[in-house]
Amino acid sequence: MAKRVLRTKLCDMLGIDYPILSAGMGPTLIGERTGAPVELVVAVSEAGGLGVLGGSGFTVEELRDAIREIKKLTDKPFGVDLLLPKNLDLGGGLGQKGPEQLPLSLVLKSIPKPHQEWIAKVREELGLPQTEIMVRMNTTTMRPQEAVQVCLDEKVPLFCAGLGNPGFMVPEAHARGMKVLGITGNAKNARRMAQSGVDLLVAQGHEGGGHTGRIGTMALLPQAIDAAHPVPVLAAGGIGDGRGVAAALAMGCVGVWVGTRFLATEEGGALPVNKQRILDSTDEDTRVSRAYTGKTLRASYNKFHDLWDSSGLEPLAFPTQVLISSALLAAFIEANKTEFVGGLAGQISGLIKEIKPARQVLEEMVEEAVDILTRRLPETVVAR
Amino acid sequence: MAKRVLRTKLCDMLGIDYPILSAGMGPTLIGERTGAPVELVVAVSEAGGLGVLGGSGFTVEELRDAIREIKKLTDKPFGVDLLLPKNLDLGGGLGQKGPEQLPLSLVLKSIPKPHQEWIAKVREELGLPQTEIMVRMNTTTMRPQEAVQVCLDEKVPLFCAGLGNPGFMVPEAHARGMKVLGITGNAKNARRMAQSGVDLLVAQGHEGGGHTGRIGTMALLPQAIDAAHPVPVLAAGGIGDGRGVAAALAMGCVGVWVGTRFLATEEGGALPVNKQRILDSTDEDTRVSRAYTGKTLRASYNKFHDLWDSSGLEPLAFPTQVLISSALLAAFIEANKTEFVGGLAGQISGLIKEIKPARQVLEEMVEEAVDILTRRLPETVVAR
Numbered sequence: 001m002a003k004r005v006l007r008t009k010l011c012d013m014l015g016i017d018y019p020i021l022s023a024g025m026g027p028t029l030i031g032e033r034t035g036a037p038v039e040l041v042v043a044v045s046e047a048g049g050l051g052v053l054g055g056s057g058f059t060v061e062e063l064r065d066a067i068r069e070i071k072k073l074t075d076k077p078f079g080v081d082l083l084l085p086k087n088l089d090l091g092g093g094l095g096q097k098g099p100e101q102l103p104l105s106l107v108l109k110s111i112p113k114p115h116q117e118w119i120a121k122v123r124e125e126l127g128l129p130q131t132e133i134m135v136r137m138n139t140t141t142m143r144p145q146e147a148v149q150v151c152l153d154e155k156v157p158l159f160c161a162g163l164g165n166p167g168f169m170v171p172e173a174h175a176r177g178m179k180v181l182g183i184t185g186n187a188k189n190a191r192r193m194a195q196s197g198v199d200l201l202v203a204q205g206h207e208g209g210g211h212t213g214r215i216g217t218m219a220l221l222p223q224a225i226d227a228a229h230p231v232p233v234l235a236a237g238g239i240g241d242g243r244g245v246a247a248a249l250a251m252g253c254v255g256v257w258v259g260t261r262f263l264a265t266e267e268g269g270a271l272p273v274n275k276q277r278i279l280d281s282t283d284e285d286t287r288v289s290r291a292y293t294g295k296t297l298r299a300s301y302n303k304f305h306d307l308w309d310s311s312g313l314e315p316l317a318f319p320t321q322v323l324i325s326s327a328l329l330a331a332f333i334e335a336n337k338t339e340f341v342g343g344l345a346g347q348i349s350g351l352i353k354e355i356k357p358a359r360q361v362l363e364e365m366v367e368e369a370v371d372i373l374t375r376r377l378p379e380t381v382v383a384r
Numbered sequence: 385m386a387k388r389v390l391r392t393k394l395c396d397m398l399g400i401d402y403p404i405l406s407a408g409m410g411p412t413l414i415g416e417r418t419g420a421p422v423e424l425v426v427a428v429s430e431a432g433g434l435g436v437l438g439g440s441g442f443t444v445e446e447l448r449d450a451i452r453e454i455k456k457l458t459d460k461p462f463g464v465d466l467l468l469p470k471n472l473d474l475g476g477g478l479g480q481k482g483p484e485q486l487p488l489s490l491v492l493k494s495i496p497k498p499h500q501e502w503i504a505k506v507r508e509e510l511g512l513p514q515t516e517i518m519v520r521m522n523t524t525t526m527r528p529q530e531a532v533q534v535c536l537d538e539k540v541p542l543f544c545a546g547l548g549n550p551g552f553m554v555p556e557a558h559a560r561g562m563k564v565l566g567i568t569g570n571a572k573n574a575r576r577m578a579q580s581g582v583d584l585l586v587a588q589g590h591e592g593g594g595h596t597g598r599i600g601t602m603a604l605l606p607q608a609i610d611a612a613h614p615v616p617v618l619a620a621g622g623i624g625d626g627r628g629v630a631a632a633l634a635m636g637c638v639g640v641w642v643g644t645r646f647l648a649t650e651e652g653g654a655l656p657v658n659k660q661r662i663l664d665s666t667d668e669d670t671r672v673s674r675a676y677t678g679k680t681l682r683a684s685y686n687k688f689h690d691l692w693d694s695s696g697l698e699p700l701a702f703p704t705q706v707l708i709s710s711a712l713l714a715a716f717i718e719a720n721k722t723e724f725v726g727g728l729a730g731q732i733s734g735l736i737k738e739i740k741p742a743r744q745v746l747e748e749m750v751e752e753a754v755d756i757l758t759r760r761l762p763e764t765v766v767a768r
Binding site: 205217218241244254283346347350381383384 | 389390391393571572590598599600602605607619621623624628631632633634635636667730731734735756757758760764765767768
């Protein structure tokens, strides 16, 4: 295919060819790879978009290593996504002191008794093994100050906050030539973040995978664009091919932030069982639940959703609930009970029929968007 | 403003100037006017779009009268929207025999005791008056065969089924030169309806007002378009200005189906309190609940949502639950407790700042969409 051109001012801001970013997806709950690992970041950036590392599952040291690995593998711009709690002063030194990792069985003793008992009951009823996994106490999410400092030290071209407002770090980032991006699910938060000085905003609609808000993308985009003005907005949630890209640009967005479609690529960090579930999904086969992390999170529908709903338990606060879902998911996987396994994914899953290289996904997206803008729209819509 | 041109093949199919339909909104639960009354239909059709009458709240005789009234007021094409239960054979003669209307207090005696007791308790605790309203037993929803026959007899240019698959009536409609439109919230249903022979499909996303599905518009549109192919698809849910129109066309839709924005016009049939609530809303101020009709329905958030949630009751089946919500809403309005009142509305409510004539809303939508397609997109996006 002849090389296509698809440029917005986002391309000039970030020094990239195409206004397409892969979402900074955090780790899957189980598995060593993460949603958006180094390989995906490099593939997307090398293809002319901008790949964003999902940094929340790394330790601070691993984050630095991963950033340096990306720099070794590409000289194109890339991003890092961290989860930043509302208040950077965590108090009590959470994540700062103590052992670097602890056995899950030990950590589980700290959660409420009813939740412990429920896990034991599920294990017994389903004949699950006593899977032992280590819980890392020193991930970037628990050491946000150090993690942010690593990004500043490494002059990461685009810093992205998947949670929280990164406005506090904008001056330091700008001093290092970096850009800062915030993610929002509603207009009020878009306004607040824009006023705090971020360079870019992602407005993510309800249909998106992972932690997601209540406002559908089509309703959210114009309201977020107005609220964030003049800060440019990227669209997220429900974008899986060039049609979504063209629609987002028509709406006034400067680009798109694409999760599920890149998760289900050769380089995407989802477990094979989760990639397969995306391929098997229709538009109706995801669910929003607090079962996974304590916050509302969209994932491929599976029997764990029902199991949790039938527990009658209140989910624990974010991120403590992850201990529960991780404990069970590790056991489900070990016992090969894959009907209880489904990874983070958006409602666009039903559009995804094939695992392809990330470069091919990006190129096809560009090709289709250009085709729409240059040929299909002029042929099908008479506007003057 | 100079007269703009915005045409798709939908315009040729329906004989209209602009590919914009006002949604066939059913009646508000309280109030004599309906969501999309004759005045709105005429205004939208006269302005070059296509107005759709919300016919579900009418008796069969009123429906015929309303259609004839529209024909008197405009010679432009228009539509009628009915709710068609899955099975047209209602059995037992529901809606066919018996009294034409009954006092609500009498009808309420037929619902479960706990629900009756809850209504009494709410009335007492909030000091509500014993409002008496008459329940019509002979609306089009309860006499679907007769209602459909009226539409066929009157050769309504566009027949729309807000609920159920209108495929069964396509041959008869086509024989009369009519077009038939179905509405869907997921890809599976889009495929089924397309195969049943409808001329057009509306794919409505989760952000839309009234009865709504789970799939966000941005995720739904490409999946519904693929599933319905080659039946053309209109977009609904989250469209409030020309940006939404342009995005829908870029996605491959042939037009848009717009509810909330037309509900909040001078001619729109929402109660003044409900129009005001739309004006006051942000993107976050609607809720989906089964409290109103028994099916999931999006309305402006108000204290009735909380009141119902705290009842601990299961909603009754559609449409019996309407008896409960109607009984209380009539009393809330009479007692001027407007904090418990909120009409059907979508998440695009936050974009709506002013009640305008429907013609102006349509013209501004066209103007903006044309501006995007002819000027803004070429200026901001380089595609080749």
